Structures are given as structure tokens and as C-alpha cells.
Amino acid sequence: MTAAVLLCAVRVQAAPLSEAPGKFGFEPPSRRRAAIVIIADGFSLRQAREPGGPTLHSFLDSASIGIANSRTADGGDRLLSAISTLGAGRRMAARQWAGYGLRGDEIIGSERARDIYLRRTGLKADVSSGEILCLGYPELEIMGKDSPYQGRPGLIGESLRLAGLAAAAVGNSDAGEAMARPAVILAMDASGRVTGGAVGPEANALDPGAPFGISCDVFRMAQAVADALTDLQVSLVAVDFGDMNRLARYFPNLSAEARLEQVSECYARLDRLFGAIFEVVGPPSDDVAYMLVSPGEASTLGPVAIAGWQYAAGMLSSDTTRREGLVANLDFAATLLEGLGVPEAWPNDGSPMIGLRARDGQDVAGELADMAESLQTAASSRVPVLGTFIGMVVVAVFAVLAVALLGASTPALLVGATRFLLLAVAVQPLLLLLAPIFRVEGIGATLFFIAIGSAAISAALLRAFPSCMRSSAGIAFATGVAILADALSGGALASTSLLGHSAIVGARYYGIGNELMGALIGSVAISLAALGEAARRGGGTASYGPSETLAVVAIVMGVISILLGHSGIGANFGGMVTAAVVASFMGRMVVSRSGLSRRAKVGAVLAIVLLAIALCAGMAWIDALGARSSHIGRAWRLLIERSRGGMDGGDEIAFPRGDDSGSGPAATSAGLDRLAVIVWRKLGMNMRLLRYTDWTRVLLAFLVSLTVLAGKPFGLFRRFRDDYPALHGSLLGALAGALAALIVNDSGVVACATVAMMPTLTLLGYVVDEIVAQRA
Structure with a gap:
């Protein structure tokens, strides 16, 4: 009861x-x-x-x-x-x-x-x-x-x-x-x-x-x-x-x-x-x-x-x-x-x-009783549905590795099944986000919706487009647009989707959660790079090279960082930092490709990093000043107040008996102690999740696939870099962001896996396309 x-x-x-x-x-x-x-x-x-x-x-x-x-x-x-x-x-x-x-x-x-x-x-x-x-x-x-x-x-x-x-x-x-x-x-x-x-x-x-x-x-x-x-x-x-x-x-x-x-x-x-x-x-x-x-x-x-x-x-x-x-x-x-x-x-x-x-x-009481039951149904469906999705991701990753190992001798049936599975997996985050629109609830109904929807979309894409990589990038683009549109319109889907935040779990109640945050950053980074590659290969924009593409991605990721840090849109500090890291990494790549002197390059990279830090600190500060601060702003304000020993406007914090942390060095220590508590809590959560969450399996699968594909026997990673330099740069930027997400989020393994997901699936699409080309 x-x-x-x-x-x-x-x-x-x-x-x-x-x-x-x-x-x-x-x-x-x-x-x-x-x-x-x-x-x-x-x-x-x-x-x-x-x-x-x-x-x-x-x-x-x-x-x-x-x-x-x-x-x-x-x-x-x-x-x-x-x-x-x-x-x-x-x-x-x-x-x-x-x-x-x-x-x-x-x-x-x-x-x-x-x-x-x-x-x-x-x-x-x-x-x-x-x-x-x-x-x-x-x-x-x-x-x-x-x-x-x-x-x-x-x-x-x-x-x-x-x-x-x-x-x-x-x-x-x-x-x-x-x-x-x-x-x-x-x-x-x-x-x-x-x-x-x-x-x-x-x-x-x-x-x-x-x-x-x-x-x-x-x-x-x-x-x-x-x-x-x-x-x-x-x-x-x-x-x-x-x-x-x-x-x-x-x-x-x-x-x-x-x-x-x-x-x-x-x-x-x-x-x-x-x-x-x-x-x-x-x-x-x-x-x-x-x-x-x-x-x-x-x-x-x-x-x-x-x-x-x-x-x-x-x-x-x-x-x-x-x-x-x-x-x-x-x-x-x-x-x-x-x-x-x-x-x-x-x-x-x-x-x-x-x-x-x-x-x-x-009928307020009746509506809320129904709402509670609906949210509890979603919470009970979350683990089995996401567990099934995660299992499919792992199977798809290792299926691509099997195709890469067999090379041109891979049976046509296995190649076709792998292409189908890869695209079906890539589109499932989008379907999970959109499921509430169709009033899909419960484990069975959700799994059926995802299975039928992903199978139909995958089959349609394979029939319409020969390239698995380009189809994956297209799915990433649609996913990024859908997440952004929902966030800018109030986040109704994020609050009810199984890939969004759970009111019963209570880690967050608004904004963009770590699963969707990761999917957004990875999807935007890789899909914009794919658009740049398409423009470059189209022949109509000869001056539009990899550096220009990466510069556009860096700018857009800076905007994404602002949106993720905005208290009324993303309200995700870890996501803001992650996007800022991706933008900084892309900016560094653009600078490294430029004709600047070594000293000028170092100065430019330093300026980019300082700008990213200032952006993140500024967003937290603005949030803290707001009348309705998010959890980011409240945490920032608490750190400042504890360091100062009081609250803005002269109202002192009333400390309990025996606590003399009201001013001076003791207050500064209190602020640092509070920061240490936040960091320690995030680290503790990450350690628990690394051991218990299914997302660890996805992360390990990605690490294995990237390690194998970068090896000399295949050279596929090197060929991917030569054929699609902008996509390769975005992939590296997304992986840098995934590492940052692992560090700065309290559910870092989830954020890390989802940031890396769409870029890695796009790379795996390239691998399958290469095997198909070899067989031809």
C-alpha cells in the first residue's frame, strides 16, 4: 500500500x-x-x-x-x-x-x-x-x-x-x-x-x-x-x-x-x-x-x-x-x-x-490517479524495453564486426541481415521518443511498436538508398531534430518517453535527460558532418571542405551547449559541458588544419577552451540569478552562498548548532565541501552504474568495435578518415564528448554510451557499405 x-x-x-x-x-x-x-x-x-x-x-x-x-x-x-x-x-x-x-x-x-x-x-x-x-x-x-x-x-x-x-x-x-x-x-x-x-x-x-x-x-x-x-x-x-x-x-x-x-x-x-x-x-x-x-x-x-x-x-x-x-x-x-x-x-x-x-x-483527483498509474506503467516498462534495445545494439555491433572479419566472403544473407539490423537499431531511439504521440504504453505494446516501426523504416531505407552509412546519418539528423523540437516546445515527449526522464526514478523532472542529451549531441555532430560531406562531394561547393564542415559543427555544438544549459530548455549541466567539449574539440581540429603559426594555433586553441569554460560558467550564473532557477542554478547559488557565508541581499544562512561556517575561511571551506559532495555523489553513481546498468554493455561493445576497426588487418578506420575526413573528425569529436560525459554526469556511463551511439553506428554503416562494395 x-x-x-x-x-x-x-x-x-x-x-x-x-x-x-x-x-x-x-x-x-x-x-x-x-x-x-x-x-x-x-x-x-x-x-x-x-x-x-x-x-x-x-x-x-x-x-x-x-x-x-x-x-x-x-x-x-x-x-x-x-x-x-x-x-x-x-x-x-x-x-x-x-x-x-x-x-x-x-x-x-x-x-x-x-x-x-x-x-x-x-x-x-x-x-x-x-x-x-x-x-x-x-x-x-x-x-x-x-x-x-x-x-x-x-x-x-x-x-x-x-x-x-x-x-x-x-x-x-x-x-x-x-x-x-x-x-x-x-x-x-x-x-x-x-x-x-x-x-x-x-x-x-x-x-x-x-x-x-x-x-x-x-x-x-x-x-x-x-x-x-x-x-x-x-x-x-x-x-x-x-x-x-x-x-x-x-x-x-x-x-x-x-x-x-x-x-x-x-x-x-x-x-x-x-x-x-x-x-x-x-x-x-x-x-x-x-x-x-x-x-x-x-x-x-x-x-x-x-x-x-x-x-x-x-x-x-x-x-x-x-x-x-x-x-x-x-x-x-x-x-x-x-x-x-x-x-x-x-x-x-x-x-x-x-x-x-x-x-x-x-476531475483533478481522477486525472491524477490516472496519471500516477500511467507513469508507474512507464517506469515498469523502462527496464525491459531499454534492455531489449540495448541487447539489439550489442548484437548489431558484433554482427558488423563479424561481417568485417569475413570480408568479401561474407554470405549475402548475413550482409543483408546486418544492414537491416543496423538501421533498425539506429531508428529505435527516435521511435522511443515518438511513442507517446501514439499513446503506446506497457511492455508488450511498446516492444511491438518499436519492432514493427523499426523494421518498416529499415526496409524502406534499404530499398530507397544503397548506402547504410548515409541512411544512418539521415536517421541521426531526424533524431536530433525531433529531440530539439520537443525541447523547444516544452519537452512533453521527453517527460513521457521511456528514453526520457522518469518521474518515479526522480533523477530529473524537466529538461533533457542524459539518454536524450547523448543522442542529441551524437546525432547532431555526425549528421551535420554528413551533410557537409554530401555538399563537398556534390561538386557545387568546391570551396566547402572538411575544415568548413567542422567549423559549422563546432558553432552548432556551441549553440546546443547553450540550449542544454538553459534552465527552461535542457537544464542539463553535464550535457552543456559535453557539448562544449565537442565544440572545443572541433574548433581545435579546425585550427590544426589552418595555416596559422604554431604559436598562433596554441593561442587560438586556448581561446576556444576559455570561451567554452566561460560559456558554461555564464549559463550556470544566469540560471542562479533567475527567479525560478533549475537544479543547476540552485547548486551554483548554494556553492557561492556557502563560500560567502550568506545569501544575496544580506540574508544569512541559519546554520545549526555547533556549525560556525558562517563567514571567512570556514565559509569558503563549506562551499568547497559542498562541491566535493556533488563530485563525490556523481563519482559514486558512476561506479554503481558501471557495475549494474545495461548501458555498460553498449559502451564495451563500442570500445571493442572501434579498437578492432582501427587495427591494421582491416584499415577500415583509416579508409574512413581518408574518404570522409569531416565525418571522421566529427566521430573523434563525439568520442571526446562521450569521455567528457562519462566524467561530468552522475549517470556518466549512460551519457557516454548515448553520445557515442549514433556516430559509431554511422561508422559501422560505412563498414558494411565497404563489404558490400568488395562483394560487388
């Missing part, structure tokens, strides 16, 4: 609530902001439309709704890791001990919680205040530091503490002997403390018909919320509706009929909890906002909804995703803290969510 978290972010004023103070008598002070977070692990938009009660339905009908990426760091408990990620604004992992949140005087085993806390943290708990302690905080903090995401728990609670405010926690997901209190994780500060609340058995009721014999006592929980909010410092109450989590754990023990009954009862009880809290706080309004966000399973998208505040009925979005209806779990903390008007204690990776008003008659 999907996990869900309901955040009721509330700005409370005396006027509307004093007229109806509620059955528990809570009188909110004037102009006070507060937040109530209800964790309901298992909430589903589609299920809520059936068994959900009137209060829940009314909330959803008036809310801005979205679906959220749910990824966390690896190696922890699902629910606790999800809540830790929500609270940190960065991907976190949490193990079982993180769920142990107890009052200092509570007994666990044979010891008091405060004694265990003291032994683990070295800090004394204030027992008289009734504060709640997260006994697993030290382990959670270490796991965050050891993670490539460098998350730090306690962001929400620490931000409130630094602002002179506090948080409370209510409810639990305890089941039998297992303790799980995620509300404490969400609300705690940087030392693992929560001001107060009720997270023990007092929040539950004995219920023989419920999973594990207990259920949430919604009226006691609502009373605990009201009691917590009477403390003028408490601005956040995290409420864990643990019944859904207990049901998920108990599910294997239930019959089909019992499952339906228990699910209905859970939603009915959640509806009653909503009603009880509405009586205390009031319904959604300009002053009271209720927000639903579901972190979900790692492979799902969880629902998010906000009613009240400035959020009207409609869909949610954020600068993290830039997609209507889609947000990220990383946005939770940023949204909550902005709503409370509290500065963030330290940087995080999220952005505040924004509401987009619904169209008349729009």
Missing part, C-alpha cells in the same frame, strides 16, 4: 475560530501560524473516492492536488525512510531505531528513555517539560552523512527552534512489540527532540476487530492536538494516523472480504479524525490550510493535496518538477516552512509547492 502523509499547514487567526472555538475549547491566539501533520500510511486517491467519508471528500474537492515522487536513500525501513526524507528535504534512509520516540520518563526494556538518550547523544533530557526523544537520532544522523545525498535529519524542528517556535507529535504506528513513531521523526529538531505531545498507548484504543487489536482513538488524538496548540510556541503538531500502517502490516493475514472491510473502516476512521480536527481548527479557509502529501513506496507516486491558504481547487506543481500535477517528497519541508514563515535552518533540495487553478468541470 502507498504511504501517505497529511500535512495540515494552518495559519490561525482569532476571528474565524473564536466564533466557533470547537468542542475542545481551543482558542488560538491572534495572527498565529501553526501546522498539523497527519501521517496516514496507505492513503490512496482512488480508494479515498469510494470508502472515504464526507469530510474527506469535501477536503479533496476543495484542494489543490498533486502526486509526489517518493524516492528515499537506500538501506532503511520504508515508512521511516520516507518520513525522514520529508523532514529533511533530502533523501534519507532510516532503520528501526529511528522509530523509537518516547517521553524521557518512559521505560523501554529495563531503562528509562532519557538514560538511553543520554548514553547515545551525551545530552540530558528535560523530563519536567514532557519532551519526546528520538532514540535513533544518532544513527539517523550518521546514515545521512554517509549517504551520497548528505541529508541531515531534523530540518523542520530545528528551523522552528531557531525561530523561537516548537513542535509536538501525536499518535503512533505501533503494532504488537514493534514500535514506530514517525511523527517524532518529522517534528524533531537537530538533537532529536520534540517539545511534547502524545505518542504512546494513550493515543490508541483497544479494538478487537482492528489489526493487532488496536486502533487510533481519534477524539483523544484531536484533544492532544488542541492541548499542544495551547502552547504559544508550538507551531507544528505532527499526527500519525497509524491504522493504515498497521493494516498494511496485517494484510497477509486477512481474507479478501476482511481486507475490503478493514480498508473501508480505516478511511471512515480517518474521516472522523478530519472531522474532529476541523472542529478544533476550523475548515479550510484563507487562514487555515490543510495539505495532503503521500511519500508512497519507492516505486510509486503518492497523493498530495492542499486546501485553504492561497490554494484553490486544482493541481499542484513546484520548481523541483516544473510539471503540472507533479511534485516531489523533497518539497514537503520547504512548503511547510514557507507556510509558517520560518527560515530554513540549513539548505535542502526541495522547493515550495504552488497551486494551479482547475478548469471548469475538471
Whole structure:
């Protein structure tokens, strides 16, 4: 079942609530902001439309709704890791001990919680205040530091503490002997403390018909919320509706009929909890906002909804995703803290969510439920479909090598099959990009579409054109144009294609991902060179030689670099650098072919390199200055801010206790540390991908083929250089770019393989053409 978290972010004023103070008598002070977070692990938009009660339905009908990426760091408990990620604004992992949140005087085993806390943290708990302690905080903090995401728990609670405010926690997901209190994780500060609340058995009721014999006592929980909010410092109450989590754990023990009954009862009880809290706080309004966000399973998208505040009925979005209806779990903390008007204690990776008003008659919840299922279908299809494509690429590469080894003695059937397979493989990236236009979904449907489409196009090209190399270059041109056209028109295909970025994987949500980035750079480089060769061989432009062709390719690749670095088009820093490297390499080749003196050539090459560096730095700087910076601009701005020790405009970064990196050498060190984190994370991702991704097979196949073809027994690489010098130069430039992509991208092996793909396939097309000519 999907996990869900309901955040009721509330700005409370005396006027509307004093007229109806509620059955528990809570009188909110004037102009006070507060937040109530209800964790309901298992909430589903589609299920809520059936068994959900009137209060829940009314909330959803008036809310801005979205679906959220749910990824966390690896190696922890699902629910606790999800809540830790929500609270940190960065991907976190949490193990079982993180769920142990107890009052200092509570007994666990044979010891008091405060004694265990003291032994683990070295800090004394204030027992008289009734504060709640997260006994697993030290382990959670270490796991965050050891993670490539460098998350730090306690962001929400620490931000409130630094602002002179506090948080409370209510409810639990305890089941039998297992303790799980995620509300404490969400609300705690940087030392693992929560001001107060009720997270023990007092929040539950004995219920023989419920999973594990207990259920949430919604009226006691609502009373605990009201009691917590009477403390003028408490601005956040995290409420864990643990019944859904207990049901998920108990599910294997239930019959089909019992499952339906228990699910209905859970939603009915959640509806009653909503009603009880509405009586205390009031319904959604300009002053009271209720927000639903579901972190979900790692492979799902969880629902998010906000009613009240400035959020009207409609869909949610954020600068993290830039997609209507889609947000990220990383946005939770940023949204909550902005709503409370509290500065963030330290940087995080999220952005505040924004509401987009619904169209008349729009079924927002239904559309988003369908959208989530479609994106999950695409995510489940991605590995098998791309795995099949990668397998075909490898087979095609080694088939060409077999033809090269056999030479003129190659059987005609093998030559024909190799030509057919080579073109079929070359056109598949284009078909994968275009598949969403034809509403192709699912593994079987996608594989059928790709197989039929690539076979038909390959057969048509072989019938119409004798040269496999020129057909490959033509396919590359069409692929490059399609990727560019999609990027310039908003990237709708890139956001839904299996070769684009996945909302569930969450590596990116907009722009051009590494697969399409690599295909774009390689396709443009090789196809423009092919056009130049065609112009040169056409005889009408005798003065248009290889140098002119390479100069055009260099200029165009510079433009591609700008487009890839643009925050509203490509938003791909690694791609920008890769294209700049290709452009620089091409420029160096043009300079080396010129009649300049040696010193002038060195100066010209140096100028080209400096221009490329300035272009990349300038694009990142411009992005950082924008009102809606991409992840590139935010990373650049963070590096600068940490080095300066503050933010532009005089706003200082609020560092947590014990961190004196606010100025001077310490601030510079902090900026360098952040840069080191980014580099280390990219290197770590590359090492993992080299071992596990199928794209490594493509990369190895290309390396083997290029090595063999460059050998003396064949001399095909040398003949390719002599026959098509511009194509040869573009191939080398693309390979240099592929090497750069391997270094500067966090999924470098993917980028490297895709940059090299179209140029290598074009070279292999030349090899097959040579064998056909020998046979003739």
C-alpha cells in the first residue's frame, strides 16, 4: 500500500475560530501560524473516492492536488525512510531505531528513555517539560552523512527552534512489540527532540476487530492536538494516523472480504479524525490550510493535496518538477516552512509547492490517479524495453564486426541481415521518443511498436538508398531534430518517453535527460558532418571542405551547449559541458588544419577552451540569478552562498548548532565541501552504474568495435578518415564528448554510451557499405 502523509499547514487567526472555538475549547491566539501533520500510511486517491467519508471528500474537492515522487536513500525501513526524507528535504534512509520516540520518563526494556538518550547523544533530557526523544537520532544522523545525498535529519524542528517556535507529535504506528513513531521523526529538531505531545498507548484504543487489536482513538488524538496548540510556541503538531500502517502490516493475514472491510473502516476512521480536527481548527479557509502529501513506496507516486491558504481547487506543481500535477517528497519541508514563515535552518533540495487553478468541470483527483498509474506503467516498462534495445545494439555491433572479419566472403544473407539490423537499431531511439504521440504504453505494446516501426523504416531505407552509412546519418539528423523540437516546445515527449526522464526514478523532472542529451549531441555532430560531406562531394561547393564542415559543427555544438544549459530548455549541466567539449574539440581540429603559426594555433586553441569554460560558467550564473532557477542554478547559488557565508541581499544562512561556517575561511571551506559532495555523489553513481546498468554493455561493445576497426588487418578506420575526413573528425569529436560525459554526469556511463551511439553506428554503416562494395 502507498504511504501517505497529511500535512495540515494552518495559519490561525482569532476571528474565524473564536466564533466557533470547537468542542475542545481551543482558542488560538491572534495572527498565529501553526501546522498539523497527519501521517496516514496507505492513503490512496482512488480508494479515498469510494470508502472515504464526507469530510474527506469535501477536503479533496476543495484542494489543490498533486502526486509526489517518493524516492528515499537506500538501506532503511520504508515508512521511516520516507518520513525522514520529508523532514529533511533530502533523501534519507532510516532503520528501526529511528522509530523509537518516547517521553524521557518512559521505560523501554529495563531503562528509562532519557538514560538511553543520554548514553547515545551525551545530552540530558528535560523530563519536567514532557519532551519526546528520538532514540535513533544518532544513527539517523550518521546514515545521512554517509549517504551520497548528505541529508541531515531534523530540518523542520530545528528551523522552528531557531525561530523561537516548537513542535509536538501525536499518535503512533505501533503494532504488537514493534514500535514506530514517525511523527517524532518529522517534528524533531537537530538533537532529536520534540517539545511534547502524545505518542504512546494513550493515543490508541483497544479494538478487537482492528489489526493487532488496536486502533487510533481519534477524539483523544484531536484533544492532544488542541492541548499542544495551547502552547504559544508550538507551531507544528505532527499526527500519525497509524491504522493504515498497521493494516498494511496485517494484510497477509486477512481474507479478501476482511481486507475490503478493514480498508473501508480505516478511511471512515480517518474521516472522523478530519472531522474532529476541523472542529478544533476550523475548515479550510484563507487562514487555515490543510495539505495532503503521500511519500508512497519507492516505486510509486503518492497523493498530495492542499486546501485553504492561497490554494484553490486544482493541481499542484513546484520548481523541483516544473510539471503540472507533479511534485516531489523533497518539497514537503520547504512548503511547510514557507507556510509558517520560518527560515530554513540549513539548505535542502526541495522547493515550495504552488497551486494551479482547475478548469471548469475538471476531475483533478481522477486525472491524477490516472496519471500516477500511467507513469508507474512507464517506469515498469523502462527496464525491459531499454534492455531489449540495448541487447539489439550489442548484437548489431558484433554482427558488423563479424561481417568485417569475413570480408568479401561474407554470405549475402548475413550482409543483408546486418544492414537491416543496423538501421533498425539506429531508428529505435527516435521511435522511443515518438511513442507517446501514439499513446503506446506497457511492455508488450511498446516492444511491438518499436519492432514493427523499426523494421518498416529499415526496409524502406534499404530499398530507397544503397548506402547504410548515409541512411544512418539521415536517421541521426531526424533524431536530433525531433529531440530539439520537443525541447523547444516544452519537452512533453521527453517527460513521457521511456528514453526520457522518469518521474518515479526522480533523477530529473524537466529538461533533457542524459539518454536524450547523448543522442542529441551524437546525432547532431555526425549528421551535420554528413551533410557537409554530401555538399563537398556534390561538386557545387568546391570551396566547402572538411575544415568548413567542422567549423559549422563546432558553432552548432556551441549553440546546443547553450540550449542544454538553459534552465527552461535542457537544464542539463553535464550535457552543456559535453557539448562544449565537442565544440572545443572541433574548433581545435579546425585550427590544426589552418595555416596559422604554431604559436598562433596554441593561442587560438586556448581561446576556444576559455570561451567554452566561460560559456558554461555564464549559463550556470544566469540560471542562479533567475527567479525560478533549475537544479543547476540552485547548486551554483548554494556553492557561492556557502563560500560567502550568506545569501544575496544580506540574508544569512541559519546554520545549526555547533556549525560556525558562517563567514571567512570556514565559509569558503563549506562551499568547497559542498562541491566535493556533488563530485563525490556523481563519482559514486558512476561506479554503481558501471557495475549494474545495461548501458555498460553498449559502451564495451563500442570500445571493442572501434579498437578492432582501427587495427591494421582491416584499415577500415583509416579508409574512413581518408574518404570522409569531416565525418571522421566529427566521430573523434563525439568520442571526446562521450569521455567528457562519462566524467561530468552522475549517470556518466549512460551519457557516454548515448553520445557515442549514433556516430559509431554511422561508422559501422560505412563498414558494411565497404563489404558490400568488395562483394560487388
